[in-house]
Amino acid sequence: MRADFVELLVASGAVDALASLFALHDRPKQDVEPVPPAIIAGLRMLEALLDARVPAPGAELGEDHAAGIRSSSGAAAKPATSIVTDCESPAGSLIAALRETALAGLPSLLTSVLLQTEATLRIPVLQDPAAAARALPPNFVGVASSVLRLLNATARFGPEVAQDALSSPDLRVETHHLLSFILALCASEWDSAVANGAEAEKRRKSGKSSTDAPGEGRSDNARATAGELEDLLDQTVLFIGAFALLCPANQDMLCWGRAPTLMQRLPDLPFEYYSSPEKIAVLFPTLVSVAFGHATNRRLIAHELSLEMVRDFVREEAEARRDGKPGAAQRAGLPPQFAFAARFPRTLWGDASEYFEAA
Structure with missing residues (x-):
């Protein structure tokens, strides 16, 4: 979209209108x-607005994101500035609109689907992710991917934009x-999606129609491909990394609730x-982001996974950077937004390497 047209749309209340659409x-x-086509079209429009304004994928996090580190305790404080500030035009008006509408109500859109599913099942979706997957709308996985992609796009303005917009108690809940359920859903459906996909591919190569394969190469319950x-x-x-980066309150949030907590689910993803x-x-x-400066999350990684693995990852990234x-x-x-320097400030790599030394 042309810059002036995007600014006109934002100034005319396009983000507010999209938030109202999603709330329907x-x-x-x-x-x-x-999820109806009108809402899917709204997600595409919001994606176009963001693509026209967010910094290019892979932009490195600067020193501003390390400014809040409290050296006395090793804990991280919330950074005070973002890559693009609200006073900058035209991106500033879009950031302000996103903050005022809790990121256009994107988390609430998916949460409403989960609540409706719970009402149908009469049990919490986290109690039985497989049963929830069977009851979810058939397009839930695709819509959820679009929503998470949009949330990640807002974080490219600076992680604190998303952190601030979702900082109210109800939105954090x-x-x-939402994040807990998505991790549980993917973990529960992963093996069947991989197995059914392999079977469908085998049938295709043998000359048989892939549509005859069990589940058409999709997972047993959510009907999603691998x-x-x-x-x-x-x-x-x-x-999750952007949401928790240098934000103790959000790092704490990962430990909420009964086991397995959201933090415990991260070291329990598919083996790949x-x-x-x-x-x-x-x-x-x-x-690195969820545990740096947070003793509880660090201990959980040490117990469930390995501090040495995390430390070695940081050191290898630093060595690769030093050697060009x-x-x-x-x-x-991977796409550039997955680069380590785009997800954790490079000025803190040395501190992170020391922090993840085995106790």
């Missing part, structure tokens, strides 16, 4: 229904519930996220 899906319904679940999980892990170089590059910057070599995300062919 929160009305009580008899049954769980697919919504965000916690690629769709992978995209949703990658986007969710990316957002700890064995595949590509998935390690997706997950480990988030592990590509980092893990670039070597794996």
